[in-house]
Amino acid sequence: xxxVTQMExxxxxxxxxxxxxxxxxxxxGYPSLFWYVQYPGEGLQLLLKATKADDKGSNKxxxxxxxxxxxxxxxxxxxxxxxxxxxxxxxxxxxxxxxxNLFFGTGTRLTVIP
Amino acid sequence: ETGVTQTPRHLVMGMTNxxxxxxxxxxxxNAMYWYKQSAKKPLELMxxxxxxxxxxxxxxxxxxxxxxxxxxxxxxxxxxxQPEDSALYLCASSLVTRFDLTNYGYTFGSGTRLTVV
Numbered sequence: 001x002x003x004v005t006q007m008e009x010x011x012x013x014x015x016x017x018x019x020x021x022x023x024x025x026x027x028x029g030y031p032s033l034f035w036y037v038q039y040p041g042e043g044l045q046l047l048l049k050a051t052k053a054d055d056k057g058s059n060k061x062x063x064x065x066x067x068x069x070x071x072x073x074x075x076x077x078x079x080x081x082x083x084x085x086x087x088x089x090x091x092x093x094x095x096x097x098x099x100x101n102l103f104f105g106t107g108t109r110l111t112v113i114p
Numbered sequence: 115e116t117g118v119t120q121t122p123r124h125l126v127m128g129m130t131n132x133x134x135x136x137x138x139x140x141x142x143x144n145a146m147y148w149y150k151q152s153a154k155k156p157l158e159l160m161x162x163x164x165x166x167x168x169x170x171x172x173x174x175x176x177x178x179x180x181x182x183x184x185x186x187x188x189x190x191x192x193x194x195x196q197p198e199d200s201a202l203y204l205c206a207s208s209l210v211t212r213f214d215l216t217n218y219g220y221t222f223g224s225g226t227r228l229t230v231v
Contacts, residue, residue, distance in 0.1 A: 004156075036220075042225075043118070043222035043225050044204065044220075046220065101170065102159075102220060105156060107156075
């Protein structure tokens with residue numbers, strides 16, 4: 001089946017620290033991978049995506065590389081800001097199943113302190 | 115504003131009430147979804163509509179009833195809910211190709227915070 005496992009939070013970092021949020025997946029086919037971010041009181045926003053192996057998604061200083069050999073899609077940022085405080089969700093969409101559903105992880109709450 | 119609008123933003127209802135949640139998008143998307151977000155749980159997919167036809171119903175209790183009158187609007191009708199149904203209900207839309215249902219990523223609304231008393 002399809003599933004996403006991401007590191008449990010919460011994660012608390014000082015401003016300008018390096019961020020890694022781990023995400024691994026299982027899929028029956030050839031998934032596309034996504035990171036979504038949810039700021040307080042809002043819905044989820046697409047942060048970045050990658051549709052095939054070795055693709056790197058990037059946006060707003062965040063990056064994630066689609067690693068088929070390790071079935072991973074870890075989120076990284078070199079220098080976090082207070083405004084990055086939010087909940088981050090890893091997700092996959094599996095084309096092989098013929099469905100267009102997104103499977104989400106449980107989310108990782110990030111708090112960045114000044 | 116993301117392009118997907120959900121109303122109301124907050125709703126408090128008694129267990130015997132009937133209410134409806136509304137979702138609207140004018141992004142030209144052809145698939146719409148309802149998700150339930152509860153604390154410390156993964157997002158739960160409830161319903162999927164592709165090209166206005168319901169294609170998924172993930173064992174959702176019948177007290178939740180979706181309606182998709184056109185590709186821009188999606189409703190979730192609620193009746194005789196339970197306190198454990200209190201959650202954030204998120205609507206999303208996406209553009210899918212009819213051939214292989216390739217997903218180009220969802221656009222989410224801000225959600226309706228539902229409290230059942």
